[in-house]
Amino acid sequence: MAEPITSPVCGYDALTVVSPMCFGNEEKNQDRARWFGPGNTGALGDGLTTSSGSSDAAGLVTDCSSVLFKEPIDDRLRVIADLLMARRMEALRSEVKLPEPVSPAMQEMLRQVTKAKLARSFQTTLVAVCLTPTDEMTVADVVCCGDSAFFAFSTDSGLLASSLSPDYGPEHDDLQASRTAGVNQSFRRICFQPGHELLVKIICDGANHPALMRKIGVKKGCESRWLFCRPLDLGRSPGACSPSTGNDRRAISLTLRDRLLVPKYLTGQLNAPPYRRYCRVPFSRMIRVMSPRAGKANAVTFDDRSSVTAALPDDFYTGNWTHYRDRFPRDAHFVLASDGFYRSFASPQALWSWLLEHRQALGRPAEQGALLANLHASLHTRSGDDDISFVWMFPRSFAAGENVHGENEKGAERAC
Amino acid sequence: MPHEKKISRAEPGLIIMQLDDSLSMGDHLPGTTDPKYRWVERYDGIILKELLSRSTDVEGETVVVKPRYYVHTILYGSHPQVWGDQLDIQATVEKYTQAGNSIGLSAALGGTDAKAAFQMSLDVLAKAVASDRFKNSFPPMLFHLTDGESQTDARPIVEQIRQLATTDGQVLVVNAYIGTQTSLNYQGPEDFPGYLAPTEAGPREDNIRLFEMSSEVPESIRQNLIADGIFPNLRPGARLFFDVRTKEMLKHVIAVVGSVGSRVNR
Numbered sequence: 001m002a003e004p005i006t007s008p009v010c011g012y013d014a015l016t017v018v019s020p021m022c023f024g025n026e027e028k029n030q031d032r033a034r035w036f037g038p039g040n041t042g043a044l045g046d047g048l049t050t051s052s053g054s055s056d057a058a059g060l061v062t063d064c065s066s067v068l069f070k071e072p073i074d075d076r077l078r079v080i081a082d083l084l085m086a087r088r089m090e091a092l093r094s095e096v097k098l099p100e101p102v103s104p105a106m107q108e109m110l111r112q113v114t115k116a117k118l119a120r121s122f123q124t125t126l127v128a129v130c131l132t133p134t135d136e137m138t139v140a141d142v143v144c145c146g147d148s149a150f151f152a153f154s155t156d157s158g159l160l161a162s163s164l165s166p167d168y169g170p171e172h173d174d175l176q177a178s179r180t181a182g183v184n185q186s187f188r189r190i191c192f193q194p195g196h197e198l199l200v201k202i203i204c205d206g207a208n209h210p211a212l213m214r215k216i217g218v219k220k221g222c223e224s225r226w227l228f229c230r231p232l233d234l235g236r237s238p239g240a241c242s243p244s245t246g247n248d249r250r251a252i253s254l255t256l257r258d259r260l261l262v263p264k265y266l267t268g269q270l271n272a273p274p275y276r277r278y279c280r281v282p283f284s285r286m287i288r289v290m291s292p293r294a295g296k297a298n299a300v301t302f303d304d305r306s307s308v309t310a311a312l313p314d315d316f317y318t319g320n321w322t323h324y325r326d327r328f329p330r331d332a333h334f335v336l337a338s339d340g341f342y343r344s345f346a347s348p349q350a351l352w353s354w355l356l357e358h359r360q361a362l363g364r365p366a367e368q369g370a371l372l373a374n375l376h377a378s379l380h381t382r383s384g385d386d387d388i389s390f391v392w393m394f395p396r397s398f399a400a401g402e403n404v405h406g407e408n409e410k411g412a413e414r415a416c
Numbered sequence: 417m418p419h420e421k422k423i424s425r426a427e428p429g430l431i432i433m434q435l436d437d438s439l440s441m442g443d444h445l446p447g448t449t450d451p452k453y454r455w456v457e458r459y460d461g462i463i464l465k466e467l468l469s470r471s472t473d474v475e476g477e478t479v480v481v482k483p484r485y486y487v488h489t490i491l492y493g494s495h496p497q498v499w500g501d502q503l504d505i506q507a508t509v510e511k512y513t514q515a516g517n518s519i520g521l522s523a524a525l526g527g528t529d530a531k532a533a534f535q536m537s538l539d540v541l542a543k544a545v546a547s548d549r550f551k552n553s554f555p556p557m558l559f560h561l562t563d564g565e566s567q568t569d570a571r572p573i574v575e576q577i578r579q580l581a582t583t584d585g586q587v588l589v590v591n592a593y594i595g596t597q598t599s600l601n602y603q604g605p606e607d608f609p610g611y612l613a614p615t616e617a618g619p620r621e622d623n624i625r626l627f628e629m630s631s632e633v634p635e636s637i638r639q640n641l642i643a644d645g646i647f648p649n650l651r652p653g654a655r656l657f658f659d660v661r662t663k664e665m666l667k668h669v670i671a672v673v674g675s676v677g678s679r680v681n682r
Contacts (some may be wrong), residue, residue, distance in 0.1 A: 024426030026482075054473035097478045099506075106506075112467045114479050121474070183591035308643035384422035 012040050012131050012334075013399050015362055015392045019372040021340070023385035029336050030124075031389035032058035036066040042338040042391040043068070043128035046148050048311055051123035053091055057084055058124040061312060065079045069141055073323050077143065081313035091121045118282035123311040123382075126321075127163065127336050131393060136265035140334060145321035148311040149342055151335040152328050155218050155356070155398075159348045160332060161285045163322075190234055194324050197280040198227040198287075200262060201378075216290055218261065225329070227267060229260045232278070247311035250324055254289060261288040266327060284327040288304045302343050309339075334393040340386030344375045355392060362392075418585030419634035421554040422471070423677040425482045428545055430502070430556035431467075431673055433460070434523060434533050438493040440564050442523030445594070448663055450531040452563055452594055453521035455663055459670040464509050466674050481506045486549075488531050488540055492533035493525025502540070517609050530560070531568035538577050541587055546578045554677035555585045561670075563594035574629040577680075585634070590656040592669045593627040596622055605668035608647050610654025617657060630657035638677040645646045647672075 012189035021028040022410070030047030034412050043065030047054025061080055068076050127144025132139040142150050142165045144147060152160040169289040207224035218226055232252050254260075266281045281287065310320045328334075328336050335355070345351040361367035379385050423429045443454040449454065464487070471484040483504035490496050499520045500508050512519060537558050544550045557575060580587045600616050602608050610633070611617045632639075633654050636665035641647045646668050658669045 024424050026424050026426065091474075094477060096474060099479060099481055101505075103510060103514055106510045109509060109513055110472070110479060110481070113465065113472050114474060117469060117472060117474060200517065218512065308640070382417075383420040384424060384427065387421075397501065 002044075007368065011133065011396050013037070013396055014042055014394070015126050016042075017362070017370055017372070017392075018389040019376070019387065021385045021387050022373070023380035028387050029059055030041055030055040031340070031387040032062045032067060033326070033336065033389045033391050034062040034336075035391055037281040037391070039069070039070060040131040040133070040393075041065050041128065042131075042334070042336050043126065043388060043395050044148050044338060044391055045126050046146070046338045046340070046387070048123040048125075048309070050117075051120050051311070052117060053087060053122040054124055056087065057122040057312070059399045060084065060087075061124055061126045062128075063229055066398060068128055068144065071309070073141070073143060073286050077312075077316055077321070077323075081316035084124075084313035087122045088118070091118045094118075110270070120314075123314065125309060125338075126312055127395070129334055129336060133330055133395075136268070136330065137263075138330050138332055139325060141323070141325050143321070143323045145315055146311050147339050149337045149339070151337065151342075151348055151351070152326075153333045153335065153348075153352045155331070155333070156222050158352055160328060162340075162348055164348075165234050165285075190231055190254040190256070191251050192231075192283060193289075194283045194326075196234055196283050198234060198254075198283070199232045199278065199280055200260060201278055202267075203230055203259070206261075213346065216261065216340065217288075226265055227262045227264055229262045229281075230307060231256060231258060231260060250285065250322075252283075252285070252287065252289060259290040261290065263287070263327075263329060265329060280329065286328060302345065302347065310344045331395055333395070333398070336391040336393075338387060338389045340379065340388045341375070341390045342390065343383065343386075344379055417674055419555065419588075419636050421552070421584040421677055423484050423554060425484055427553040428484050428486055428504075428549065429554055429676045430486045430488065430550050431676065432537050432540060432556060432558045433487060433489045433519075433520070433531070433673070433678075434496075434558060434560040435489070435491050436465055436493070436528060436530075436562040437491040437521050437525040438528045438564060439526060440528075441521065443563075445663055445666065446661065449525060453523050455666055456561065456670070458520055459667045460519055461512060461649070462667070463655050463670055464512055466476060466507070466671075467505050467646050468509050473673070474643055487615075489519055490523060490533055490536055491530065492536075494527040494529050495525065496529075496533040496536045497525070498536075507582075513638055516615050527567050527629075528562065528564050528566050529568050530562065531570040531573060534570040534573045534577065538573055538580075540675065541577055541580050545587065549561035550582060552583045553586050555587050557588045557590060557673065558594070558678050559590045559670075561592040561594065569625070571625060571629055578631060584633070588631045588637075588656060589629060590658070590672055591625055591630045592660055592666075594659045594660040594666065596620060596623055596659045597661075600659075604662065604664055605647055606651050607666075608668075610647070610650045612651060612654055617655075617659075623659070627655055627657045630655040632656070636677070637672075637675045641672065644675070645673070646675070 016033050016035050018031050018033050033044040033416050035042050043062040045058030045061040047058040064080050096114055098107055125148040127148040127150050128143045130141040150163040154160050191378055206226035210223040213223035214220060262281055266284055267279045315321055342351055359370055374387055376385050421427060442451045445452045445455050467485045471482050473480050485505040486502050487500055488502045488506040490497040491499050500511055541556055544556055574589055577587055578589055600619050611627055614624045614627055617623045633656055638650055641650055660666045660669055
């Protein structure tokens, strides 16, 4: 991992907001969020309501985020999961007071229920990111367990990536097609996944072909940031997958007939040409595949109506968590969001527009409170109010001259 | 979007259990040596315990039961009778445990007049959806379980029930039919796809009638049923009509009751 640049222009700052539920007569306040500036690390935990001690669990995982990204990450996360389990074991041993008056049979039922509940205590989601800005890009290490979300945005083009994106993995029918394509190499499937490099041929520089760039969906003014490329091969990186075995959910499935839009910063060709005709690019979800299949890749929706989510510590031990690394433009913004926050909006774009529109007001406590009160009211009329929390990480160059700094007191203020 | 509200103390869920207690419920459930009503009580107890769990919080060292669910239980045969009148979940479980883990089923209510039972449910639901307690909640679920063809046609009344609504959508009607046969080929809950068309529920006329009386599964409930492993292959748009061929299927069908809303605020 490249060393971070210490220039204040290239570093990150953050706005952290935690707003407990305020409608309905349930007590919540189970979200916790934290920004650790020296490590460019943000974390957010959403304690499960059905799990006692979950607010403490959310606090523990976010407090530990400052040391989570020291390699190896899975060992660090294991320690966090073990700490949660230890708290759970303590809770299981504690004496509890049952409500009164209840019959002996009911008391026995409640004891069984309570024991089962304590056996699932201290559960929380976790989403955390460690940002490493370099000269040309920002590398983001992301850890996710559960339905709290990670988003990357650009002020120019909106959503860049999200942990809520649907899987990119090769479709079964595509796999079948690749097997039956036989020796037709143009249909050979390349499974491009984190940790790999892709050998590409550069067809043209977007700076020289702005009309083509706009035709294929690049926003006006951003044409020079892209290279139009053709994939050739994965090269000889160790661990490269064959077309029939690629199963990383973040993998990008390519054929040699695809065309790619590759951000220049991935190729080391951020500046103007002359450039090489061939280069190797590291894996990044910022690479856009120009094919009909790619349409679904950006279809992030907030319409998952299930109430079930993965959570620490249990889902650490079952492997139901992810850690991945991606590379983003150096002026990218990153948002960690509880489901209470992102479900206040119809889409990621609406969420991003709201943040940009209210970026100054969010830095002022009274106005922030009013904005959050509106979100709570909106949630309450739809699916029911919830805790709302987010961490918005932005380049210091964005904050220069604008008052977006601010951090409300965790759990202490209610928006309404 | 309808059917999105979470269950909470402020907006609790209402479940109406309308259970056949006719003579034939005393017959053994196929593949077992116990009468059907015993299995219904057993599995009902499991779901009541689950609802109690979702309503129980441990706050420090104190266990608190919050009224997040209300249950209204109607037993019927040749006539309907109320076993539990919109009791909150603690009172429901208290009554159940004090009765020796029973909801009063005994296969002693004679024939099968479903129309009268649905009329009673309609009266309860019409008041409930207009009440302060439930008007903004996830819509109530009417869970009807029978093992035989009704001697009366309840379709017009059920149609009225399905038109009732809270601010979050229309009342949901579930029909479970013990011991019937349909055209659908499946092994058990693990591959049960749900019924999309009357032809799949047929050819028996009483199956088709119950199918048509059943609500379409809302997406929120379908996702809960899949995520909980109750019916992991349930198709979108399936009706909340279930044929019960085994005790395993009975257990999973009764568990549908627990899929209302998003349970407690997650």
